Amino acid sequence: MTVGLFIPCYIDQFYPQVGIASLELLEKLGCRVVFPTKQTCCGQPMANSGFDHLSEGCNKNFVNNFEGIEYIVCPSGSCTLHIKEHLHYKEKEQEAERIRNNVYELSEFLVDVLQVKNVQAKFPYKVGFHSSCHGQRGLHLSSMSETMQPAFSKPEFLLNMVDGIEISHTERVDECCGFGGTFSVFEEAVSARMGKDRVAAHQKNNVSYITGVDMSCLMHLEGILKRQRSDIKVMHFAEILNHG
Amino acid sequence: MKEAIINHAQSAKQFNTDEARVNWHDETLWMVRSKRDKAAKSVEEWETLRSLASSVKEHTLSNLNEYLIEFEKQANKNGVKVYWAADAKEHNEIVLKIINEEKISKVVKSKSMLTEECHLNKYLEQNGIEVVDTDLGERIVQFRKEIPSHIVLPAIHLKKSDVSETFNQYLGTEKNNTDPQYLTSAARVHLREKFLSSEVAITGVNFAIAETGAVVVCTNEGNADMGVHAARVHIASMGIEKIIPKANHLGIFLRLLARSATGQPITTYSSHYHRAREGASMHIVIVDNGRSRQLANENFRNSLKCIRCGACFNTCPVYRRSSGHSYHNAIAGPIGSVLAPNMDKQKNYDLPFASTLCGSCTNVCPVKINLHEQLWKWRQLLTEEGYVSVGKKMMMKIMAFVLSYPLLYQIAGKSARFALTYFPFMLKIKKINPWYVNREMPQAPKQSFTSWYIQHKK
Ligand code: SF4
Numbered sequence: 001m002t003v004g005l006f007i008p009c010y011i012d013q014f015y016p017q018v019g020i021a022s023l024e025l026l027e028k029l030g031c032r033v034v035f036p037t038k039q040t041c042c043g044q045p046m047a048n049s050g051f052d053h054l055s056e057g058c059n060k061n062f063v064n065n066f067e068g069i070e071y072i073v074c075p076s077g078s079c080t081l082h083i084k085e086h087l088h089y090k091e092k093e094q095e096a097e098r099i100r101n102n103v104y105e106l107s108e109f110l111v112d113v114l115q116v117k118n119v120q121a122k123f124p125y126k127v128g129f130h131s132s133c134h135g136q137r138g139l140h141l142s143s144m145s146e147t148m149q150p151a152f153s154k155p156e157f158l159l160n161m162v163d164g165i166e167i168s169h170t171e172r173v174d175e176c177c178g179f180g181g182t183f184s185v186f187e188e189a190v191s192a193r194m195g196k197d198r199v200a201a202h203q204k205n206n207v208s209y210i211t212g213v214d215m216s217c218l219m220h221l222e223g224i225l226k227r228q229r230s231d232i233k234v235m236h237f238a239e240i241l242n243h244g
Numbered sequence: 245m246k247e248a249i250i251n252h253a254q255s256a257k258q259f260n261t262d263e264a265r266v267n268w269h270d271e272t273l274w275m276v277r278s279k280r281d282k283a284a285k286s287v288e289e290w291e292t293l294r295s296l297a298s299s300v301k302e303h304t305l306s307n308l309n310e311y312l313i314e315f316e317k318q319a320n321k322n323g324v325k326v327y328w329a330a331d332a333k334e335h336n337e338i339v340l341k342i343i344n345e346e347k348i349s350k351v352v353k354s355k356s357m358l359t360e361e362c363h364l365n366k367y368l369e370q371n372g373i374e375v376v377d378t379d380l381g382e383r384i385v386q387f388r389k390e391i392p393s394h395i396v397l398p399a400i401h402l403k404k405s406d407v408s409e410t411f412n413q414y415l416g417t418e419k420n421n422t423d424p425q426y427l428t429s430a431a432r433v434h435l436r437e438k439f440l441s442s443e444v445a446i447t448g449v450n451f452a453i454a455e456t457g458a459v460v461v462c463t464n465e466g467n468a469d470m471g472v473h474a475a476r477v478h479i480a481s482m483g484i485e486k487i488i489p490k491a492n493h494l495g496i497f498l499r500l501l502a503r504s505a506t507g508q509p510i511t512t513y514s515s516h517y518h519r520a521r522e523g524a525s526m527h528i529v530i531v532d533n534g535r536s537r538q539l540a541n542e543n544f545r546n547s548l549k550c551i552r553c554g555a556c557f558n559t560c561p562v563y564r565r566s567s568g569h570s571y572h573n574a575i576a577g578p579i580g581s582v583l584a585p586n587m588d589k590q591k592n593y594d595l596p597f598a599s600t601l602c603g604s605c606t607n608v609c610p611v612k613i614n615l616h617e618q619l620w621k622w623r624q625l626l627t628e629e630g631y632v633s634v635g636k637k638m639m640m641k642i643m644a645f646v647l648s649y650p651l652l653y654q655i656a657g658k659s660a661r662f663a664l665t666y667f668p669f670m671l672k673i674k675k676i677n678p679w680y681v682n683r684e685m686p687q688a689p690k691q692s693f694t695s696w697y698i699q700h701k702k
Pocket residue numbers: 504549550551552553554555556557579605608609610611612613615
């Protein structure tokens with residue numbers, strides 16, 4: 001099974017260890033992983049700021065990079081959702097459509113496609129799970145507190161396979177952290193306040209780590225934790241699944 | 245270049261300078277959201293009800309012309325006079341004309357977001373008419389010359405101490421007495437007197453039933469009934485979207501409305517007005533004011549399904565931490581941000597951006613309006629039409645350019661230029677880098693993933 005690894009630009013630039021963990025994890029689970037090195041960005045930061053009409057270049061580049069690759073897997077719910085909903089490229093619209101239908105966020109790929117039953121990982125810490133909105137409400141990686149459906153969570157299903165891990169949930173279990181892309185700078189006051197509230201909720205549970213499927217949310221929370229000189233660290237769930 | 249007149253981000257920043265108030269506002273509204281969750285979970289067929297409500301509205305909106313005409317016909321049969329207003333101005337003029345014809349100078353009004361939208365109070369006052377809002381929360385904000393900050397809980401931005409101060413000033417209650425019992429009974433005495441001396445009662449409309457020509461008004465305080473029963477003239481103002489086809493359908497909406505709004509199984513009063521009692525008259529003003537424009541726009545037409553329950557406000561993490569007045573619009577919150585640009589793009593183009601697009605609003609909406617998707621769509625349309633600052637446009641253009649060319653991206657990534665592009669204000673200076681005010685910057689690693697991959701895997 002060939003998997004094209006789609007690494008969001010901010011992971012590429014700021015959190016390469018998440019890309020490495022995703023790649024190693026997929027290889028351990030028997031996938032042949034290719035990483036098209038000319039990929040840049042899915043275009044989401046522009047689109048969510050109202051500039052979807054400028055994303056043509058990004059879209060073209062994306063389609064050209066992933067053309068013909070069976071599965072496209074990405075360690076970010078938010079970027080996956082953007083591709084699923086908004087990837088269009090006039091000259092190769094059929095291929096764009098195929099990509100839209102074959103792009104997976106990492107946890108949904110592991111659970112739904114690979115149907116992973118166990119992982120060889122150890123992480124003896126108390127970990128707070130942060131539910132990222134685009135993965136949750138957009139890709140339905142887990143049940144949502146607003147709707148009436150049986151509880152489930154693909155990323156937590158996987159994390160529970162890790163030796164020694166203790167997962168904790170906060171009050172207001174799936175409240176948004178306030179990152180929101182450029183919202184984080186244009187609405188700084190509310191964004192920071194939302195992040196502080198999430199951090200405080202995790203602190204109440206005495207966790208050592210906060211994890212989730214989206215490094216962008218975690219980057220925002222990390223910024224707040226560091227400013228507060230907190231000992232709590234953030235870690236992408238792929239790093240935990242690939243740990244020890 | 246174009247800046248929204250008062251911008252949501254600035255007002256929200258102001259609101260956030262009082263941390264204790266933000267805590268309180270956020271927690272109070274979260275409590276309402278939790279009550280909604282509990283109430284919704286108690287109804288096994290909740291999701292089915294939502295789908296039903298959404299499809300009844302869908303059907304009605306698709307046949308609105310017919311249902312409106314049927315409604316008018318039935319209402320006329322009941323002896324009710326029906327008026328059509330194309331916009332806020334016409335609405336206000338019609339209401340004033342009815343009042344003047346009856347030679348009346350005192351009006352009581354129960355809650356109606358439509359009359360807020362039309363700025364009716366101001367218009368009537370300018371024409372020498374005294375208008376008293378009889379919903380307690382609305383009366384409080386009316387005293388303070390503010391607009392409601394929430395469609396269901398108009399004074400939710402105020403604490404007991406604020407109300408005490410306001411009542412001390414306008415009703416002569418004891419200074420610093422914040423006992424809710426004491427304050428509400430002072431309001432009751434005051435409003436009783438207004439009910440008795442007014443001859444016109446204006447109400448809003450929650451549902452207008454085409455089949456019977458009746459209007460239904462939902463309140464918890466019973467103030468709509470009190471007003472209508474004491475007055476000899478009843479004017480009900482409604483938007484064209486309030487129609488439902490049959491009385492049978494009402495049950496679906498009444499079951500959803502109060503549960504979504506406050507977690508109550510049903511509002512204390514669901515009042516049905518079919519016709520005026522003997523010696524009195526009843527008038528219904530049907531208002532468009534931009535709604536048919538919204539109806540014609542397929543991106544936003546289903547925002548007209550809204551039953552004004554306020555659930556999207558209570559769940560919105562941004563609303564809870566920025567308060568209704570930051571939205572500078574009669575209707576705040578997620579639905580306000582979807583409706584407002586249709587009314588005035590220049591004034592309201594900031595509102596669709598006052599969201600993280602988390603999608604919680606869409607999930608709680610009892611009529612399944614895809615609120616966060618509509619916010620996204622507005623962002624695109626407003627930006628394409630030029631409602632955007634030069635700085636932001638520049639930043640996005642550079643970003644789009646760099647990200648379109650892998651080589652440029654790689655070179656940029658190695659230099660600080662990428663950072664400057666991705667985070668426009670990468671510098672650790674709070675004044676020009678909003679990120680840095682409350683957050684540390686992510687640390688740039690020695691190597692990007694791409695260069696690691698090329699080195700190790702290729
Ligand atoms: S948009 Fe939906 S949730 Fe918001 S007020 Fe209207 S009906 Fe209620």
